[in-house]
Amino acid sequence: MKFWKYHGIGNDFIVLDCISDPVPVDPAWCEQVCDRHFGIGADGVLYILPGEKGTDITMRIINADSSEAEMCGNGIRCVAKHAADTGLVSGDEFTIMTGRGVLKAKVRKDPEDDYVSFVQIDMGAPILDGRQVPVDFDGRFIDQPFECDGVKFRGNAVSMGNPHFITFSDISDEDVRRLGPQLEKHPFFPRKTNVEFARVKDGKIEITVYERGAAWTLACGTGACATTVAAALNKLVPFDEPIDVRLPGGWLKITADSKLRYVLMEGPAELVYTGETDYLR
Structure with missing residues:
Protein backbone atom coordinates (compact mmCIF):
# COMPACT_ATOMS: atom_id res chain seq x y z
CA MET A 1 0.00 0.00 0.00
CA LYS A 2 1.05 3.61 -0.43
CA PHE A 3 2.43 5.57 2.50
CA TRP A 4 3.48 9.16 3.07
CA LYS A 5 6.38 10.22 5.28
CA TYR A 6 5.76 13.53 7.09
CA HIS A 7 7.37 15.49 9.86
CA GLY A 8 6.28 18.29 12.14
CA ILE A 9 9.47 20.16 13.18
CA GLY A 10 11.40 16.89 13.24
CA ASN A 11 8.74 14.69 14.88
CA ASP A 12 8.33 12.21 12.00
CA PHE A 13 5.47 9.93 11.03
CA ILE A 14 4.31 7.39 8.50
CA VAL A 15 0.85 8.41 7.28
CA LEU A 16 -1.64 5.85 5.96
CA ASP A 17 -4.78 6.93 4.11
CA CYS A 18 -7.27 4.30 5.26
CA ILE A 19 -10.17 6.13 3.64
CA SER A 20 -8.90 5.48 0.11
CA ASP A 21 -7.19 2.16 0.96
CA PRO A 22 -8.72 0.61 4.11
CA VAL A 23 -6.47 -1.58 6.28
CA PRO A 24 -6.83 -2.63 9.93
CA VAL A 25 -4.81 -0.85 12.61
CA ASP A 26 -1.88 -3.17 13.36
CA PRO A 27 0.35 -2.08 16.30
CA ALA A 28 2.88 -4.89 15.76
CA TRP A 29 3.39 -3.85 12.12
CA CYS A 30 3.76 -0.24 13.25
CA GLU A 31 6.55 -1.18 15.64
CA GLN A 32 8.40 -2.97 12.84
CA VAL A 33 7.98 -0.27 10.22
CA CYS A 34 9.00 2.50 12.65
CA ASP A 35 12.38 0.83 13.27
CA ARG A 36 15.04 3.18 11.91
CA HIS A 37 17.42 0.38 10.94
CA PHE A 38 15.11 -2.37 9.68
CA GLY A 39 12.01 -0.38 8.69
CA ILE A 40 11.04 2.96 7.20
CA GLY A 41 11.82 4.74 10.45
CA ALA A 42 9.48 7.07 12.33
CA ASP A 43 8.28 8.20 15.74
CA GLY A 44 4.88 6.71 14.97
CA VAL A 45 2.22 5.75 12.42
CA LEU A 46 -0.80 7.99 11.74
CA TYR A 47 -3.93 6.27 10.45
CA ILE A 48 -6.42 8.54 8.68
CA LEU A 49 -9.87 6.95 8.92
CA PRO A 50 -13.41 8.02 8.02
CA GLY A 51 -14.92 10.63 10.30
CA GLU A 52 -16.99 9.63 13.31
CA LYS A 53 -19.92 11.40 14.98
CA GLY A 54 -20.14 14.07 12.31
CA THR A 55 -16.41 14.84 12.03
CA ASP A 56 -14.62 15.05 8.69
CA ILE A 57 -11.89 12.49 9.44
CA THR A 58 -10.58 10.36 12.30
CA MET A 59 -6.94 10.05 13.40
CA ARG A 60 -5.38 7.16 15.30
CA ILE A 61 -1.75 7.20 16.45
CA ILE A 62 0.44 4.17 17.07
CA ASN A 63 3.82 4.92 18.66
CA ALA A 64 7.11 3.35 17.65
CA ASP A 65 6.85 0.93 20.59
CA SER A 66 3.40 -0.27 19.37
CA SER A 67 1.47 1.60 22.09
CA GLU A 68 -1.46 3.79 21.07
CA ALA A 69 -1.39 7.49 21.93
CA GLU A 70 -4.52 9.47 22.73
CA MET A 71 -3.21 12.56 20.99
CA CYS A 72 -0.18 13.94 19.14
CA GLY A 73 0.15 17.63 18.35
CA ASN A 74 2.73 17.34 15.59
CA GLY A 75 0.95 14.30 14.20
CA ILE A 76 -2.41 16.03 13.91
CA ARG A 77 -0.81 18.88 11.94
CA CYS A 78 0.60 16.31 9.50
CA VAL A 79 -2.80 14.65 9.22
CA ALA A 80 -4.49 18.01 8.63
CA LYS A 81 -2.00 18.94 5.90
CA HIS A 82 -2.34 15.57 4.19
CA ALA A 83 -6.13 15.64 4.32
CA ALA A 84 -6.30 19.17 2.89
CA ASP A 85 -3.62 18.64 0.22
CA THR A 86 -5.06 15.35 -1.06
CA GLY A 87 -8.73 16.32 -1.01
CA LEU A 88 -9.86 14.09 1.84
CA VAL A 89 -11.50 17.23 3.26
CA SER A 90 -12.81 20.39 1.62
CA GLY A 91 -12.24 23.95 2.74
CA ASP A 92 -9.67 25.47 5.05
CA GLU A 93 -11.42 24.49 8.29
CA PHE A 94 -12.49 20.98 9.29
CA THR A 95 -12.86 18.64 12.26
CA ILE A 96 -10.79 15.63 13.31
CA MET A 97 -11.90 12.91 15.72
CA THR A 98 -9.03 11.93 18.03
CA GLY A 99 -8.50 9.91 21.17
CA ARG A 100 -9.23 13.04 23.19
CA GLY A 101 -12.35 13.98 21.25
CA VAL A 102 -13.17 16.35 18.40
CA LEU A 103 -10.52 18.93 17.47
CA LYS A 104 -10.78 21.77 14.97
CA ALA A 105 -8.15 22.32 12.29
CA LYS A 106 -7.50 25.42 10.20
CA VAL A 107 -4.98 25.32 7.34
CA ARG A 108 -3.20 28.08 5.46
CA LYS A 109 -2.08 27.38 1.91
CA ASP A 110 0.90 28.81 0.05
CA PRO A 111 -0.56 30.99 -2.74
CA GLU A 112 2.25 29.95 -5.09
CA ASP A 113 1.58 26.19 -5.11
CA ASP A 114 -1.75 25.84 -3.24
CA TYR A 115 -0.27 23.39 -0.74
CA VAL A 116 -0.70 23.75 3.01
CA SER A 117 2.21 25.59 4.62
CA PHE A 118 0.93 26.13 8.17
CA VAL A 119 -1.67 24.46 10.34
CA GLN A 120 -3.51 25.77 13.39
CA ILE A 121 -5.21 23.32 15.73
CA ASP A 122 -7.61 24.16 18.53
CA MET A 123 -6.27 21.58 20.96
CA GLY A 124 -9.19 21.91 23.35
CA ALA A 125 -9.12 22.60 27.06
CA PRO A 126 -6.15 21.50 29.16
CA ILE A 127 -6.88 18.98 31.91
CA LEU A 128 -5.47 19.99 35.30
CA ASP A 129 -7.24 17.75 37.81
CA GLY A 130 -4.58 15.34 39.01
CA ARG A 131 -6.69 12.20 38.87
CA GLN A 132 -7.72 12.98 35.29
CA VAL A 133 -4.23 13.79 33.97
CA PRO A 134 -3.69 11.16 35.50
CA VAL A 135 -1.22 11.43 38.39
CA ASP A 136 -1.36 10.09 41.93
CA PHE A 137 -2.46 13.43 43.38
CA ASP A 138 -5.74 15.09 44.34
CA GLY A 139 -6.36 18.52 42.80
CA ARG A 140 -4.02 20.51 40.56
CA PHE A 141 -0.39 19.44 40.53
CA ILE A 142 1.15 22.82 39.66
CA ASP A 143 4.54 24.00 40.97
CA GLN A 144 4.71 21.10 43.42
CA PRO A 145 7.86 19.55 44.95
CA PHE A 146 8.97 16.27 43.38
CA GLU A 147 11.91 13.90 43.73
CA CYS A 148 13.24 11.28 41.35
CA ASP A 149 16.41 9.24 41.76
CA GLY A 150 17.73 11.60 44.43
CA VAL A 151 17.14 14.78 42.42
CA LYS A 152 14.72 17.31 43.96
CA PHE A 153 12.87 19.81 41.79
CA ARG A 154 9.40 21.27 41.20
CA GLY A 155 6.96 19.86 38.71
CA ASN A 156 3.64 20.41 36.96
CA ALA A 157 1.15 17.91 35.55
CA VAL A 158 -1.04 18.87 32.59
CA SER A 159 -2.95 16.72 30.12
CA MET A 160 -3.75 17.72 26.56
CA GLY A 161 -5.48 14.39 26.01
CA ASN A 162 -2.21 12.70 26.94
CA PRO A 163 -0.29 13.19 30.21
CA HIS A 164 2.64 15.60 30.55
CA PHE A 165 5.01 16.27 33.41
CA ILE A 166 6.75 19.64 33.12
CA THR A 167 9.55 21.11 35.16
CA PHE A 168 11.06 24.60 34.93
CA SER A 169 13.72 23.79 37.53
CA ASP A 170 17.40 24.17 36.69
CA ILE A 171 18.49 20.57 36.13
CA SER A 172 21.87 19.58 34.73
CA ASP A 173 22.07 18.06 31.24
CA GLU A 174 23.40 14.86 32.78
CA ASP A 175 20.41 14.58 35.12
CA VAL A 176 17.98 15.44 32.32
CA ARG A 177 19.26 12.50 30.26
CA ARG A 178 19.03 10.20 33.26
CA PHE A 197 12.34 19.92 30.75
CA ALA A 198 11.68 23.61 30.10
CA ARG A 199 13.04 27.07 30.69
CA VAL A 200 11.64 30.50 29.94
CA LYS A 201 13.92 33.19 28.53
CA ASP A 202 12.91 36.59 27.14
CA GLY A 203 9.27 35.55 26.96
CA LYS A 204 10.04 32.44 24.93
CA ILE A 205 9.94 28.81 26.08
CA GLU A 206 12.64 26.25 25.31
CA ILE A 207 11.85 22.56 25.79
CA THR A 208 13.67 19.24 25.77
CA VAL A 209 11.17 16.38 25.38
CA TYR A 210 11.14 12.74 26.45
CA GLU A 211 8.03 11.26 24.84
CA ARG A 212 6.06 8.39 26.27
CA GLY A 213 6.49 5.49 23.86
CA ALA A 214 9.02 7.25 21.61
CA ALA A 215 11.88 8.35 23.95
CA TRP A 216 13.84 11.53 23.07
CA THR A 217 12.23 13.30 20.13
CA LEU A 218 12.87 16.52 18.24
CA ALA A 219 9.43 17.90 19.03
CA LEU A 236 6.27 32.86 33.61
CA VAL A 237 4.47 33.85 30.38
CA PRO A 238 1.11 35.61 29.78
CA PHE A 239 -2.19 33.98 28.90
CA ASP A 240 -4.05 35.00 25.72
CA GLU A 241 -0.90 35.85 23.75
CA PRO A 242 0.98 33.75 21.17
CA ILE A 243 4.10 32.35 22.83
CA ASP A 244 7.09 31.20 20.79
CA VAL A 245 8.09 27.71 21.88
CA ARG A 246 11.40 26.27 20.73
CA LEU A 247 11.94 22.55 20.55
CA PRO A 248 15.04 20.78 19.19
CA GLY A 249 13.36 20.47 15.78
CA GLY A 250 11.94 23.98 15.43
CA TRP A 251 9.38 26.51 16.62
CA LEU A 252 5.67 26.46 17.42
CA LYS A 253 3.33 29.28 18.44
CA ILE A 254 1.08 28.42 21.37
CA THR A 255 -1.74 30.53 22.82
CA ALA A 256 -3.29 29.50 26.15
CA ASP A 257 -6.72 30.91 26.94
CA SER A 258 -6.85 32.61 30.35
CA LYS A 259 -10.15 30.87 31.11
CA LEU A 260 -8.56 27.52 30.16
CA ARG A 261 -11.22 26.82 27.53
CA TYR A 262 -8.73 26.08 24.74
CA VAL A 263 -5.10 26.07 23.63
CA LEU A 264 -4.20 27.07 20.06
CA MET A 265 -1.18 25.49 18.39
CA GLU A 266 0.23 26.77 15.12
CA GLY A 267 3.17 25.35 13.21
CA PRO A 268 4.42 23.69 10.03
CA ALA A 269 3.94 20.18 8.69
CA GLU A 270 6.02 18.91 5.80
CA LEU A 271 5.80 16.02 3.37
CA VAL A 272 9.18 14.30 3.08
CA TYR A 273 8.49 11.54 0.53
CA THR A 274 6.00 8.89 -0.55
CA GLY A 275 6.51 5.18 -1.07
CA GLU A 276 4.98 1.72 -1.29
CA THR A 277 5.13 -0.97 1.36
CA ASP A 278 3.65 -4.40 2.05
CA TYR A 279 1.24 -3.87 4.90
CA LEU A 280 1.00 -7.45 6.12
CA ARG A 281 3.91 -8.78 8.19
Whole structure:
Protein backbone atom coordinates (compact mmCIF):
# COMPACT_ATOMS: atom_id res chain seq x y z
CA MET A 1 0.00 0.00 0.00
CA LYS A 2 1.05 3.61 -0.43
CA PHE A 3 2.43 5.57 2.50
CA TRP A 4 3.48 9.16 3.07
CA LYS A 5 6.38 10.22 5.28
CA TYR A 6 5.76 13.53 7.09
CA HIS A 7 7.37 15.49 9.86
CA GLY A 8 6.28 18.29 12.14
CA ILE A 9 9.47 20.16 13.18
CA GLY A 10 11.40 16.89 13.24
CA ASN A 11 8.74 14.69 14.88
CA ASP A 12 8.33 12.21 12.00
CA PHE A 13 5.47 9.93 11.03
CA ILE A 14 4.31 7.39 8.50
CA VAL A 15 0.85 8.41 7.28
CA LEU A 16 -1.64 5.85 5.96
CA ASP A 17 -4.78 6.93 4.11
CA CYS A 18 -7.27 4.30 5.26
CA ILE A 19 -10.17 6.13 3.64
CA SER A 20 -8.90 5.48 0.11
CA ASP A 21 -7.19 2.16 0.96
CA PRO A 22 -8.72 0.61 4.11
CA VAL A 23 -6.47 -1.58 6.28
CA PRO A 24 -6.83 -2.63 9.93
CA VAL A 25 -4.81 -0.85 12.61
CA ASP A 26 -1.88 -3.17 13.36
CA PRO A 27 0.35 -2.08 16.30
CA ALA A 28 2.88 -4.89 15.76
CA TRP A 29 3.39 -3.85 12.12
CA CYS A 30 3.76 -0.24 13.25
CA GLU A 31 6.55 -1.18 15.64
CA GLN A 32 8.40 -2.97 12.84
CA VAL A 33 7.98 -0.27 10.22
CA CYS A 34 9.00 2.50 12.65
CA ASP A 35 12.38 0.83 13.27
CA ARG A 36 15.04 3.18 11.91
CA HIS A 37 17.42 0.38 10.94
CA PHE A 38 15.11 -2.37 9.68
CA GLY A 39 12.01 -0.38 8.69
CA ILE A 40 11.04 2.96 7.20
CA GLY A 41 11.82 4.74 10.45
CA ALA A 42 9.48 7.07 12.33
CA ASP A 43 8.28 8.20 15.74
CA GLY A 44 4.88 6.71 14.97
CA VAL A 45 2.22 5.75 12.42
CA LEU A 46 -0.80 7.99 11.74
CA TYR A 47 -3.93 6.27 10.45
CA ILE A 48 -6.42 8.54 8.68
CA LEU A 49 -9.87 6.95 8.92
CA PRO A 50 -13.41 8.02 8.02
CA GLY A 51 -14.92 10.63 10.30
CA GLU A 52 -16.99 9.63 13.31
CA LYS A 53 -19.92 11.40 14.98
CA GLY A 54 -20.14 14.07 12.31
CA THR A 55 -16.41 14.84 12.03
CA ASP A 56 -14.62 15.05 8.69
CA ILE A 57 -11.89 12.49 9.44
CA THR A 58 -10.58 10.36 12.30
CA MET A 59 -6.94 10.05 13.40
CA ARG A 60 -5.38 7.16 15.30
CA ILE A 61 -1.75 7.20 16.45
CA ILE A 62 0.44 4.17 17.07
CA ASN A 63 3.82 4.92 18.66
CA ALA A 64 7.11 3.35 17.65
CA ASP A 65 6.85 0.93 20.59
CA SER A 66 3.40 -0.27 19.37
CA SER A 67 1.47 1.60 22.09
CA GLU A 68 -1.46 3.79 21.07
CA ALA A 69 -1.39 7.49 21.93
CA GLU A 70 -4.52 9.47 22.73
CA MET A 71 -3.21 12.56 20.99
CA CYS A 72 -0.18 13.94 19.14
CA GLY A 73 0.15 17.63 18.35
CA ASN A 74 2.73 17.34 15.59
CA GLY A 75 0.95 14.30 14.20
CA ILE A 76 -2.41 16.03 13.91
CA ARG A 77 -0.81 18.88 11.94
CA CYS A 78 0.60 16.31 9.50
CA VAL A 79 -2.80 14.65 9.22
CA ALA A 80 -4.49 18.01 8.63
CA LYS A 81 -2.00 18.94 5.90
CA HIS A 82 -2.34 15.57 4.19
CA ALA A 83 -6.13 15.64 4.32
CA ALA A 84 -6.30 19.17 2.89
CA ASP A 85 -3.62 18.64 0.22
CA THR A 86 -5.06 15.35 -1.06
CA GLY A 87 -8.73 16.32 -1.01
CA LEU A 88 -9.86 14.09 1.84
CA VAL A 89 -11.50 17.23 3.26
CA SER A 90 -12.81 20.39 1.62
CA GLY A 91 -12.24 23.95 2.74
CA ASP A 92 -9.67 25.47 5.05
CA GLU A 93 -11.42 24.49 8.29
CA PHE A 94 -12.49 20.98 9.29
CA THR A 95 -12.86 18.64 12.26
CA ILE A 96 -10.79 15.63 13.31
CA MET A 97 -11.90 12.91 15.72
CA THR A 98 -9.03 11.93 18.03
CA GLY A 99 -8.50 9.91 21.17
CA ARG A 100 -9.23 13.04 23.19
CA GLY A 101 -12.35 13.98 21.25
CA VAL A 102 -13.17 16.35 18.40
CA LEU A 103 -10.52 18.93 17.47
CA LYS A 104 -10.78 21.77 14.97
CA ALA A 105 -8.15 22.32 12.29
CA LYS A 106 -7.50 25.42 10.20
CA VAL A 107 -4.98 25.32 7.34
CA ARG A 108 -3.20 28.08 5.46
CA LYS A 109 -2.08 27.38 1.91
CA ASP A 110 0.90 28.81 0.05
CA PRO A 111 -0.56 30.99 -2.74
CA GLU A 112 2.25 29.95 -5.09
CA ASP A 113 1.58 26.19 -5.11
CA ASP A 114 -1.75 25.84 -3.24
CA TYR A 115 -0.27 23.39 -0.74
CA VAL A 116 -0.70 23.75 3.01
CA SER A 117 2.21 25.59 4.62
CA PHE A 118 0.93 26.13 8.17
CA VAL A 119 -1.67 24.46 10.34
CA GLN A 120 -3.51 25.77 13.39
CA ILE A 121 -5.21 23.32 15.73
CA ASP A 122 -7.61 24.16 18.53
CA MET A 123 -6.27 21.58 20.96
CA GLY A 124 -9.19 21.91 23.35
CA ALA A 125 -9.12 22.60 27.06
CA PRO A 126 -6.15 21.50 29.16
CA ILE A 127 -6.88 18.98 31.91
CA LEU A 128 -5.47 19.99 35.30
CA ASP A 129 -7.24 17.75 37.81
CA GLY A 130 -4.58 15.34 39.01
CA ARG A 131 -6.69 12.20 38.87
CA GLN A 132 -7.72 12.98 35.29
CA VAL A 133 -4.23 13.79 33.97
CA PRO A 134 -3.69 11.16 35.50
CA VAL A 135 -1.22 11.43 38.39
CA ASP A 136 -1.36 10.09 41.93
CA PHE A 137 -2.46 13.43 43.38
CA ASP A 138 -5.74 15.09 44.34
CA GLY A 139 -6.36 18.52 42.80
CA ARG A 140 -4.02 20.51 40.56
CA PHE A 141 -0.39 19.44 40.53
CA ILE A 142 1.15 22.82 39.66
CA ASP A 143 4.54 24.00 40.97
CA GLN A 144 4.71 21.10 43.42
CA PRO A 145 7.86 19.55 44.95
CA PHE A 146 8.97 16.27 43.38
CA GLU A 147 11.91 13.90 43.73
CA CYS A 148 13.24 11.28 41.35
CA ASP A 149 16.41 9.24 41.76
CA GLY A 150 17.73 11.60 44.43
CA VAL A 151 17.14 14.78 42.42
CA LYS A 152 14.72 17.31 43.96
CA PHE A 153 12.87 19.81 41.79
CA ARG A 154 9.40 21.27 41.20
CA GLY A 155 6.96 19.86 38.71
CA ASN A 156 3.64 20.41 36.96
CA ALA A 157 1.15 17.91 35.55
CA VAL A 158 -1.04 18.87 32.59
CA SER A 159 -2.95 16.72 30.12
CA MET A 160 -3.75 17.72 26.56
CA GLY A 161 -5.48 14.39 26.01
CA ASN A 162 -2.21 12.70 26.94
CA PRO A 163 -0.29 13.19 30.21
CA HIS A 164 2.64 15.60 30.55
CA PHE A 165 5.01 16.27 33.41
CA ILE A 166 6.75 19.64 33.12
CA THR A 167 9.55 21.11 35.16
CA PHE A 168 11.06 24.60 34.93
CA SER A 169 13.72 23.79 37.53
CA ASP A 170 17.40 24.17 36.69
CA ILE A 171 18.49 20.57 36.13
CA SER A 172 21.87 19.58 34.73
CA ASP A 173 22.07 18.06 31.24
CA GLU A 174 23.40 14.86 32.78
CA ASP A 175 20.41 14.58 35.12
CA VAL A 176 17.98 15.44 32.32
CA ARG A 177 19.26 12.50 30.26
CA ARG A 178 19.03 10.20 33.26
CA LEU A 179 15.67 11.37 34.56
CA GLY A 180 13.71 11.41 31.28
CA PRO A 181 13.16 7.64 30.98
CA GLN A 182 12.79 7.24 34.74
CA LEU A 183 10.05 9.86 34.98
CA GLU A 184 8.17 8.36 32.02
CA LYS A 185 7.62 5.14 33.99
CA HIS A 186 7.51 6.60 37.51
CA PRO A 187 4.67 5.09 39.64
CA PHE A 188 3.31 8.62 40.23
CA PHE A 189 2.01 8.39 36.63
CA PRO A 190 -0.38 5.41 36.33
CA ARG A 191 -0.46 5.61 32.52
CA LYS A 192 3.17 6.72 32.20
CA THR A 193 3.88 10.27 31.06
CA ASN A 194 5.58 12.53 28.56
CA VAL A 195 8.30 14.63 30.16
CA GLU A 196 9.23 18.25 29.37
CA PHE A 197 12.34 19.92 30.75
CA ALA A 198 11.68 23.61 30.10
CA ARG A 199 13.04 27.07 30.69
CA VAL A 200 11.64 30.50 29.94
CA LYS A 201 13.92 33.19 28.53
CA ASP A 202 12.91 36.59 27.14
CA GLY A 203 9.27 35.55 26.96
CA LYS A 204 10.04 32.44 24.93
CA ILE A 205 9.94 28.81 26.08
CA GLU A 206 12.64 26.25 25.31
CA ILE A 207 11.85 22.56 25.79
CA THR A 208 13.67 19.24 25.77
CA VAL A 209 11.17 16.38 25.38
CA TYR A 210 11.14 12.74 26.45
CA GLU A 211 8.03 11.26 24.84
CA ARG A 212 6.06 8.39 26.27
CA GLY A 213 6.49 5.49 23.86
CA ALA A 214 9.02 7.25 21.61
CA ALA A 215 11.88 8.35 23.95
CA TRP A 216 13.84 11.53 23.07
CA THR A 217 12.23 13.30 20.13
CA LEU A 218 12.87 16.52 18.24
CA ALA A 219 9.43 17.90 19.03
CA CYS A 220 6.14 17.32 20.83
CA GLY A 221 3.15 19.49 19.98
CA THR A 222 1.00 18.49 22.96
CA GLY A 223 4.10 18.97 25.12
CA ALA A 224 4.50 22.52 23.83
CA CYS A 225 0.84 23.19 24.65
CA ALA A 226 1.02 21.63 28.12
CA THR A 227 4.26 23.48 28.90
CA THR A 228 2.78 26.83 27.83
CA VAL A 229 -0.24 26.26 30.07
CA ALA A 230 2.04 25.36 32.99
CA ALA A 231 4.25 28.39 32.32
CA ALA A 232 1.23 30.71 32.28
CA LEU A 233 -0.14 29.21 35.50
CA ASN A 234 3.30 29.81 37.06
CA LYS A 235 3.17 33.41 35.73
CA LEU A 236 6.27 32.86 33.61
CA VAL A 237 4.47 33.85 30.38
CA PRO A 238 1.11 35.61 29.78
CA PHE A 239 -2.19 33.98 28.90
CA ASP A 240 -4.05 35.00 25.72
CA GLU A 241 -0.90 35.85 23.75
CA PRO A 242 0.98 33.75 21.17
CA ILE A 243 4.10 32.35 22.83
CA ASP A 244 7.09 31.20 20.79
CA VAL A 245 8.09 27.71 21.88
CA ARG A 246 11.40 26.27 20.73
CA LEU A 247 11.94 22.55 20.55
CA PRO A 248 15.04 20.78 19.19
CA GLY A 249 13.36 20.47 15.78
CA GLY A 250 11.94 23.98 15.43
CA TRP A 251 9.38 26.51 16.62
CA LEU A 252 5.67 26.46 17.42
CA LYS A 253 3.33 29.28 18.44
CA ILE A 254 1.08 28.42 21.37
CA THR A 255 -1.74 30.53 22.82
CA ALA A 256 -3.29 29.50 26.15
CA ASP A 257 -6.72 30.91 26.94
CA SER A 258 -6.85 32.61 30.35
CA LYS A 259 -10.15 30.87 31.11
CA LEU A 260 -8.56 27.52 30.16
CA ARG A 261 -11.22 26.82 27.53
CA TYR A 262 -8.73 26.08 24.74
CA VAL A 263 -5.10 26.07 23.63
CA LEU A 264 -4.20 27.07 20.06
CA MET A 265 -1.18 25.49 18.39
CA GLU A 266 0.23 26.77 15.12
CA GLY A 267 3.17 25.35 13.21
CA PRO A 268 4.42 23.69 10.03
CA ALA A 269 3.94 20.18 8.69
CA GLU A 270 6.02 18.91 5.80
CA LEU A 271 5.80 16.02 3.37
CA VAL A 272 9.18 14.30 3.08
CA TYR A 273 8.49 11.54 0.53
CA THR A 274 6.00 8.89 -0.55
CA GLY A 275 6.51 5.18 -1.07
CA GLU A 276 4.98 1.72 -1.29
CA THR A 277 5.13 -0.97 1.36
CA ASP A 278 3.65 -4.40 2.05
CA TYR A 279 1.24 -3.87 4.90
CA LEU A 280 1.00 -7.45 6.12
CA ARG A 281 3.91 -8.78 8.19
